[in-house]
Amino acid sequence: MHQVLARKWRPKNFHEVIGQEHVIRALENALTQKRLHHAYLFTGTRGVGKTTIARILAKCFNCETGVTATPCGKCDACLEIDAGRFIDLIEVDAASRTKVEDTRDLLDNVQYLPAKARCKVYLIDEVHMLSGHSFNALLKTLEEPPAHVKFLLATTDPDRLPVTVLSRCLQFNLKALSAELIQKQLQYVLDQEHVSYETKALLPLALAANGSVRDALSLLDQAIAYGQGNIIITDVNALLGTVDTDKLFNLVTAIAENNADLLIHTVFELSELAVDFSSALDDLLTIFHRIALKQIIPNVDTSNWQHVEKILALSQKFSAAETQLYYQIGLIGKRDLPLAPNPRLGLEMVLLRMLAFRPAKTLPISLSDKPTNKTIAPEQVKSAVKTAQIEATAIATTVAATPIAAAATNTLPNTTANLDLLKQLNVSGPTQALLRHCAIKTIANDKVELILEANQAPLLNKKHIERLNIAFTEHFKKPITTEVTLAASAIETTATITARELEQKKADALNAINQDQKIQDILQKFDAVIIPETVTSD
Ligand SMILES: [Zn+2]
Incomplete structure (x- = not known):
């Protein structure tokens, strides 16, 4: 009879549990030293082994060889627990049994001695789903548990458990398993099952399982059926609808290198694979x-x-701002994908938009470098670039307004007049230097609130505040107190404006060099390049 892999390979003893060493060691020690608790709580995402560990623990309590960390697996108790028909292991899935009467029924029987086992074990899965009344019933039992009863509770959501229940349980947090660990387990199972496979076909399965061995083994079952007993990467990708990662990296590389040919070719390959x-x-x-x-x-x-x-490698090919922009373009593209005439066209446009949004100064050059793409006439490129630049402004605004954005612009009330006021203020030396990194937040009747760039925090001290109080009092001709707080995000200050102007001058200088025919001739003659970092603006 065919048995699904997730069931067949469910661990039957602690030794077979993978990825939860911290929990297993604690349980083994407690069992060996006979320090037994009456209520255990296992938490963690789905499929990481909460109920599996609980069932093994039930065997540890009831194995006929005595309370042990290594149940024999052969006695009636062990065999019946493994087969799911042990009369003194009462399993409840609270997700499907939330009515108070049910729990009352269940807990009414707590007082009775076990039918034949050493102790009666209640395994309540998704215990957070119990209603308030059921919790009270459970809590009452937990307060004065009969000596012959053990509670094994499991939940994916411990935050929803009342603290009164939490405080009466010994709690174990199970970790989500890494894809590598799951991949190893899949490999082990396939070897044992004598199923042939491509090693690289296992990773997408492991990743798709999201930390759950059980889900991974279910997917493996499907992959075996799909590939008729042989597991290969193309089948797995087709099964999961996932994409060969090499091709994805080709796409990102194409964007980094402004290579439209590679981009379009890769999309074509993807469409051949029906991803x-x-x-x-x-x-x-x-x-x-x-x-x-x-x-x-x-x-x-x-x-x-x-x-x-x-x-x-890719993180060094993009600037941080570019990465944010491409992410944003992709995100908006995802939203618009269902509206595209077909998904392939939609994806192509998203990717082309990423190319079009590269910094404007390199864009026309790079596109005219690629005359091989015959379907696009130069005039079309020019008008597309223009549209793209207008759209880029729109998108950049979206970027600035969203929290993912690294280069969020200053949203604080701030005007050139305010900065001028700071410049005019009668202060000197370090206080003046400090003011260059400040912006005015508010000016009330007798109070000026300044914001300081967060990275300048070490400069701030009492002396500056005193000097600012005096200077503002002089300026407004009435007593003023000054308050300085640190900016939570980037702000516009005299210092940032100066820095930006300097950058612009440098860019202009570089541009002038690039357009100077004499210099270009020299560069060509000596096969030389300009190192932008060495260009100065004066
Ligand atoms: Zn046993």
């Missing part, structure tokens, strides 16, 4: 998300990531 374009876009967003994480937090935990080296 789900919407999930391809999801995967693309995931890649940009990771690139952004790597850019902003260089030592981010990447232990659960695939292709870390590729992400790292």
Whole structure:
């Protein structure tokens, strides 16, 4: 008889449980030292082994060899628990049994001695789903539990448990399993089952299982059926509707290198594989998300990531702002995908838009570098670029208004007049330097509130405040107190304006160099390049 893999390979003892060493060790120690509690709570996302561990624990309590961390697996109690027909293990799925009477029925019987076992075990899954009344009934039992009863509670959502229940349980938090660990387990099962497979076909299955071994084994069952007993990557991708990650990275590389040919060719390849374009876009967003994480937090935990080296390499090809922009374009593209004439066309447009939104100064050059794309006439490119630039402004506004955006612009009330006021203020030396990094938040009757760029916080001290009080009092000709708070996001100050102007001057200088025919001739003659960092504006 065919048995589904998730059931067949469900761990029967602690030794077979994977990825929960911290919980297993604590349970084994307690059992060995006979320090038994009457209520245990297992928490964690679905499919990580909560009820599996609880059932093993039920065997530990009731194995006929005595209370043990290593139940024999052979006695009646062990065999019957494994088969799900042990009379003194009462399993309740609270998700389907929330009525108070049911729980009362259940708990009415608590006082009776076990039919034949050492102790009666109540396994209540999704215990947070019990109604308030049922909780009270449970709580009453937990307060004075009969010596022969053990409660094993499991939940995906411990936050919804009353603290009165939590405080009476020994709590164990199960971890979601890494894709690598799940992949290893799949490999182990396939080896034992003598099913042939491509190793690289297992990772997409493991990833799709989202940390759940049970889900991974169910997917494996489907993959075996789909591939008629042989597991290969193309089948798995087709089954999951997922995309070959190599192709996704080709897409991102095409964007990084402004390579429209590679982009269109890759989309064509994807369409040949009949992938789900919407999930391809999801995967693309995931890649940009990771690139952004790597850019902003260089030592981010990447232990659960695939292709870390590729992400790292790409994170150096984009600026942080570009990454944010491409993510945003992808996100908006995902919203619009159902409106496109067909999904492939929709994805293509999203990707082309990413190319079109590259910084304007490189755009026309790069596009005219690609004359091979015969379907686009130069005039069309020019008008597309113009439209793209107008649209880019619209999108940039969206970016600035959304919390994902790194380069959020200043939304605080602030005008040139305010900054001028700060410049005119009669202060000198370090206080003047400090003011260059400040903006005015409010000016009330007798109070001026300033905001300071957060990275300048170390400069702030009492002396400056005293000097500012004096200066503002002089300026407004009435007593003023000054308050300085740190800015939560980027603000517009004299310092940031100056820095930006300097950048602009440098860009102008570089532009002038690029357009100077004499310099270009020299560069060509000596096969030289300009190093932008060395260009100064004066
Ligand atoms: Zn046994």
